[in-house]
Amino acid sequence: MVDINIKQDQNLERSILGCLLQDGSLIQDESVAKLKPSDFIYEHERIVFNSMKELESAGEPIDTTTVVNRLKENGKKLFRKVDVDRWLKG
Numbered sequence: 001m002v003d004i005n006i007k008q009d010q011n012l013e014r015s016i017l018g019c020l021l022q023d024g025s026l027i028q029d030e031s032v033a034k035l036k037p038s039d040f041i042y043e044h045e046r047i048v049f050n051s052m053k054e055l056e057s058a059g060e061p062i063d064t065t066t067v068v069n070r071l072k073e074n075g076k077k078l079f080r081k082v083d084v085d086r087w088l089k090g
Contacts, residue, residue, distance in 0.1 A: 016035075020052055024055075027052060027056050035049070051074065
């Protein structure tokens, strides 16, 4: 049996974020609600998830547009750091 360390799977982190971008209401799902930004070990994914949590806390919808706008609001440097266009395309 192969031992998979979920903490080191960037594809898994991106899959979680992709699902949330497709259906933002999933952030309230019991299993997703337990996640914290610190659970994401890859910096770009952690930044994006943190933006999603900020949107949730503010009662705003979670979708591609709102997440990108939140990243921009948090500063141009942060937005460039994530390289959102490349990240969203996979």
